[in-house]
Amino acid sequence: FSRLPFDAGAQSERRKVFILAGQSNMEGQGSVDHDGERDYNGGKGNLVWSMANSKSADKMKKLKNEKGEWVVRDDVGISFKVGDKLLKGGLTVGYTGYAADGSRRHMGPELGFGFLMGDFHQEPVLLIKTAWGGKSLFIDFRPPRSGGQVGPYYSKMVEEVRAALGELGDQKYEIAGFSWQQGWNDMCTKQAIPEYAQNLVNLVKDLRKEFNVPNMPVVVGELGNDGPVTEGAMFEFRKAQEEGTKRIKNALFIKTTDFARPAELSPCPTHGHHWFANAESYFLIGEAAGEGMKSLLK
Numbered sequence: 001f002s003r004l005p006f007d008a009g010a011q012s013e014r015r016k017v018f019i020l021a022g023q024s025n026m027e028g029q030g031s032v033d034h035d036g037e038r039d040y041n042g043g044k045g046n047l048v049w050s051m052a053n054s055k056s057a058d059k060m061k062k063l064k065n066e067k068g069e070w071v072v073r074d075d076v077g078i079s080f081k082v083g084d085k086l087l088k089g090g091l092t093v094g095y096t097g098y099a100a101d102g103s104r105r106h107m108g109p110e111l112g113f114g115f116l117m118g119d120f121h122q123e124p125v126l127l128i129k130t131a132w133g134g135k136s137l138f139i140d141f142r143p144p145r146s147g148g149q150v151g152p153y154y155s156k157m158v159e160e161v162r163a164a165l166g167e168l169g170d171q172k173y174e175i176a177g178f179s180w181q182q183g184w185n186d187m188c189t190k191q192a193i194p195e196y197a198q199n200l201v202n203l204v205k206d207l208r209k210e211f212n213v214p215n216m217p218v219v220v221g222e223l224g225n226d227g228p229v230t231e232g233a234m235f236e237f238r239k240a241q242e243e244g245t246k247r248i249k250n251a252l253f254i255k256t257t258d259f260a261r262p263a264e265l266s267p268c269p270t271h272g273h274h275w276f277a278n279a280e281s282y283f284l285i286g287e288a289a290g291e292g293m294k295s296l297l298k
Helices: 008-012 037-043 047-053 057-063 110-120 152-166 190-210 232-246 272-277 279-297
Strands: 015-022 071-082 085-091 125-131 173-181 218-221 251-254
Touching: 015 110, 015 152, 047 057, 047 279, 057 110, 057 279, 071 110, 071 152, 085 110, 110 125, 110 279, 125 152, 152 190, 173 190, 173 279, 190 232, 218 232, 218 279, 232 251, 251 279, 272 279
Parallel strands: 015 125, 015 173, 071 125, 173 218, 218 251
Antiparallel strands: 071 085
């Protein structure tokens, strides 16, 4: 790993904080370097392969230095709690749900998003990632104003964000934005789809109130797995995502279907729910969310 130089004077600047939340596709299922023929399709579509062979190869060159080491952004920090372990440090590959066991061989949207935010801001950036696989907005992340029992993972999300902010001590910060990448479990729950748009509105309203950021910029990533569809639960769910986002002031719906890559050119051809573990897909999702966030911040 190679560290980028950090301007010590930036320590006194107000840190820009971005909350990245959702379920497994925010956790990060993109393969960095798995290349087994049987289990990982010979490495096709992993990050190393994508940096040499994908349409986005030029965009991803910045992830390594001239020595071939993974760059670590000292101007972009990340905090991500996995189980009882807190992962924190400079942004690079490996901040995913697998890292609790010492594996740094996966990546998620935070990579494309964080590199973009770091380049965009003169101030130091902190990404607070809170994500758990297999969780719905209908139940698990259910926000207070949706009524019924508050989702336990809504509470955990708030708790983890507050804990990460507490780690900053006396350092000044500003919660600059919220990026939401979630949806598979709601799509698979028939009664959740009609409620999703309003639940999404409620989620943002409650988080803005919780952290006293009434106009917090929000980007919502489309559940774009497998590319375009014209009918069925995925189609209806995407419409609900977009409709909910349109009801939120200072928010953008980020289309992602163009980032789907063929199963045969991906590490895990049977894992459509995880974009087939294709690293280019995850990088582009994060980058698109970052571009959307930039447009809201300008």
